[in-house]
Amino acid sequence: MVYAVATPVTGCGESYGTTSIEGGWELIPNINDQHFQDLGRWAILEFLKHANCVLKFNKVLSGKEQVVSGMNYELIIDASDASGKLGTYKAEVYEQERTKTRKLVSFSKAN
DSSP states (O other), X not given: OOOOOSSOOBOTTSXXXXXXXXXXXXXXXXTTSHHHHHHHHHHXXXXXXXXXXXXXXXXXXXXXXXXXSEEEEEEEEEEEETTOOEEEEEEEEEEETTTTEEEEEEEEEOO
């Protein structure tokens, strides 16, 4: 499979976006649910629109959620780079089902 990025802006280990304010976060108990796996896959694809790298989604490992006027998610994602090297990334995503809104708030290498 070949991945191409049209507009390079940042590298795979660099942060993108801002971080959210902590408060009212709860662990996602059913992280293997298809919705959260799809959300993690979407976050990687969205990040790649702004990145100068190649990442392949493997799996969402864990996450937290926060109820706002929609949902904030902090997802820990396992992904592979172009050489197949595994890495762990943190994506913060805002989603509002009612308006079908989804926004990648931040994306960075997880510590």
